[in-house]
Amino acid sequence: MEKGVICLIINYMFNENLYAPIEKVNFELFEQKQIELFIKREDLIHPFIAGNKWRKLTYILQDASSKNKKHLVTFGGAYSNHLLAVACAGAKYHFTTTGFVRGEELSNHMLGLCRWFGMNLIFVDRESYRNKSEIFDTYFSNNNNAYFIEEGGAGELGAKGCREILKDIENEYSHVFCSVGTGCTIEGLIGYANEHKLKARIEGIVVLKGGDFLQKQIEEKNFNQANWRIHQGFHEGGYAKTSPELLAFIQHFASQTGILIDQVYEGKMMKAIFSLAEENYFKKGSKILAIHCGGTLGMLSVVK
Numbered sequence: 001m002e003k004g005v006i007c008l009i010i011n012y013m014f015n016e017n018l019y020a021p022i023e024k025v026n027f028e029l030f031e032q033k034q035i036e037l038f039i040k041r042e043d044l045i046h047p048f049i050a051g052n053k054w055r056k057l058t059y060i061l062q063d064a065s066s067k068n069k070k071h072l073v074t075f076g077g078a079y080s081n082h083l084l085a086v087a088c089a090g091a092k093y094h095f096t097t098t099g100f101v102r103g104e105e106l107s108n109h110m111l112g113l114c115r116w117f118g119m120n121l122i123f124v125d126r127e128s129y130r131n132k133s134e135i136f137d138t139y140f141s142n143n144n145n146a147y148f149i150e151e152g153g154a155g156e157l158g159a160k161g162c163r164e165i166l167k168d169i170e171n172e173y174s175h176v177f178c179s180v181g182t183g184c185t186i187e188g189l190i191g192y193a194n195e196h197k198l199k200a201r202i203e204g205i206v207v208l209k210g211g212d213f214l215q216k217q218i219e220e221k222n223f224n225q226a227n228w229r230i231h232q233g234f235h236e237g238g239y240a241k242t243s244p245e246l247l248a249f250i251q252h253f254a255s256q257t258g259i260l261i262d263q264v265y266e267g268k269m270m271k272a273i274f275s276l277a278e279e280n281y282f283k284k285g286s287k288i289l290a291i292h293c294g295g296t297l298g299m300l301s302v303v304k
């Protein structure tokens with residue numbers, strides 16, 4: 001009897017068969033520099049619960065379930081991949097969902113999809129949005145079913161899920177790259193590399209301006225073995241800011257590989273890898289693994 005109950009609790013995201021293959025991409029630049037670039041297609045895990053958002057939610061939803069919570073409450077901007085992931089995962093695994101959206105009421109394809117997956121959206125002004133636990137308490141302090149999920153799925157459980165991105169990969173890469181927003185994903189990757197003594201250096205491309213706090217945040221985790229580095233110079237003006245060069249790069253990359261990358265996260269990561277290659281950052285023979293965490297739907301507002 002009890003065993004059955006336990007099975008029910010863990011019987012979801014863990015048990016799905018994830019498809020996130022590694023593909024090599026070829027560019028003249030990499031041939032010239034005698035390095036190789038591989039892409040881990042975490043974006044293919046799910047169309048709406050993509051990449052690191054799936055990884056983060058695995059343990060978060062397990063925790064919600066084990067506490068008998070039925071209602072996921074979370075936070076995001078108007079184009080948040082995380083809100084969409086929670087909306088869809090809520091629908092798939094039978095939770096009701098509420099999303100608090102930063103800023104004035106508006107409508108776009110991302111929020112539209114959230115609604116179609118059944119998420120209740122509540123818009124909050126930027127000032128109030130800063131204090132998320134206060135918002136949660138205002139609406140849900142009397143609701144025993146409500147479960148608080150940090151913006152972006154950040155936190156220990158999220159990072160624990162992100163470790164699994166590197167599970168089962170060959171220990172043959174010299175560099176593993178990811179984009180960095182809250183820092184949760186890279187903390188998971190560093191944690192895994194640390195524990196399994198991977199030879200790769202874990203490298204993060206910060207996608208926002210003023211990301212010095214991320215350096216400190218990761219240092220404070222005291223990873224002893226792992227080799228990691230974050231790069232602050234590739235944010236293109238700030239979070240969600242783009243440049244004509246960035247968009248031209250993404251278009252070129254897509255047209256040469258058939259792989260679309262978004263303008264907020266993975267486009268900046270990939271452009272940074274190309275810039276670093278041009279500056280001879282990588283030794284000959286380097287094997288680079290770039291993690292594509294999804295977010296591609298964000299491009300629908302760019303490619304029209």
Ligand SMILES: *Cc1c(COP(=O)(O)O)cnc(C)c1O
Pocket residue numbers: 051052053081082152154179180181182183184185186262265266293294295296
């Ligand atoms: C959320 C997101 C990130 C940022 O991950 P963090 O764990 O917040 O650093 C990167 N890429 C994509 C596509 C995302 O949706």
